[in-house]
Amino acid sequence: MNNNPIGVLLVNLGTPASPTVKDIRRYLKAFLSDPRVVELPKWLWQGVLHTIVLPFRAPKLVEKYEVIWLKEGSPLLVYTQAQSQALAQQLASDHVIVDFAMRYGEPDLAKAIQGLQQKGCERILIVPMYPQYAASTTATLFDRVAEISKTMRNQPDYRFIKRYAEHPAYIQSLHHKVAHFWQENGRPDQLLLSFHGLPQRSVDLGDPYYDDCQKTAEALRVSLQAEGVPIAVSFQSQFGKAKWIGPATQATLESYPAKGIKRVDVMCPGFAADCLETLEEIQLGCAEAFKQKGGEQFRYIPCLNDDPVWIDALATIVKERLGSWT
Structure with missing residues (x-):
């Protein structure tokens, strides 16, 4: 031994x-x-x-x-x-x-x-x-x-x-983060799950990342079903001129107000800890873009961090x- x-x-x-x-x-x-x-x-x-x-x-x-x-x-x-x-x-x-x-x-x-x-x-x-x-x-x-x-x-x-990506303990920790946030602050019109982007070519060549993200989203969607809040998926942090997997996070948020979705929460389940891409790109940059298109309430739900x-x-x-x- x-x-x-x-x-x-x-x-x-x-x-x-x-x-x-x-x-x-x-x-x-x-x-x-x-x-x-x-x-x-x-x-x-x-x-x-x-x-x-x-x-x-x-x-x-x-x-x-x-x-x-x-x-x-x-x-x-x-x-x-x-x-x-x-x-x-x-x-x-x-x-x-x-x-x-x-x-x-x-x-x-x-x-x-x-x-x-x-x-x-x-x-x-x-x-x-x-x-x-x-x-x-x-x-x-x-x-x-x-x-x-x-x-x-x-x-x-x-x-x-x-x-x-779909481990029950991981999904439960995401569920708890969201449900606790809504319990304290009220529910939004929409929850958007923003994952880091990836070039489309990588997925075409066999990278399973896109499927993993969808599995996480679906598992969380099932877990939060009783909350009655629609959940969508988008991808952020695109770089360069190549085609990336979508839909893009900022473009998705900018489209919401015209559809009557004016109160949105955003969470980034692909990041285990907050960083530049979540705090500056999402919490600040995307919030401003959303409000410029007529959005009324933008809330960022922090990453799991040391919860x-x-x-x-x-x-x-x-x-x-x-x-x-x-």
Whole structure:
């Protein structure tokens, strides 16, 4: 019997270290250089990235990051760390050590794995903080873990969580978040579930992300049926000129007032923690666009973050995958 502790590593996408041009550019360079993220020939994309995207995009993002930045740092970093600490308390009795890292930037994934090994963890569960699977998020994380392990003389035993898009515990945590929000603030005319976008070509080539998002939406729709609020799905954060999966979040919101939908709530179930895409793009940008078209009430329902119900759900999902290890 192996009495060594088990490592559980929560991994999110990543964030700039500070809301400065230098740190934003460094983060974007790492993120957008990943061939899983931008599926263009390297010789073509690297020229565009270094001559157009990084010089012009990074400065435009400074103000956006400044608006959402917390005193403790980036919201994504703050909330992922809080999730890690809360989960560690939940799993303390199971001989488990919980840590967190980012796929791009800090905390560095390689250092986090090495840190768990130094604490005696010969078995490590990698937990992507992406409920829905996509090659550009989950798969690239698995790729990076394999790349890190290539140089190890003594590799750990890994397990991975591929998705939890319709896991009952995850759906219940979303249900609780929405139902509690409505209990305190009243119901809207419409609930819009906004997921991160993906190029249509990725789905055409077999990426299951779109289907995963629809499964999450349908499960939540069934769970919230008694509330009597219509639930729709849209996709945000489109980038570049290629066709993306739709409908687009902002265009959907702009169309609502003319249809008589003037009180809308928006939730982002694809994000386990609030970040630039939820706080600046949705809570601020899309709210303004909606109101400019005649919308009267726009409310953003925060991500699960470190909500106790979500931490319980995450512990359930993790324990299931740990299985015989515990």
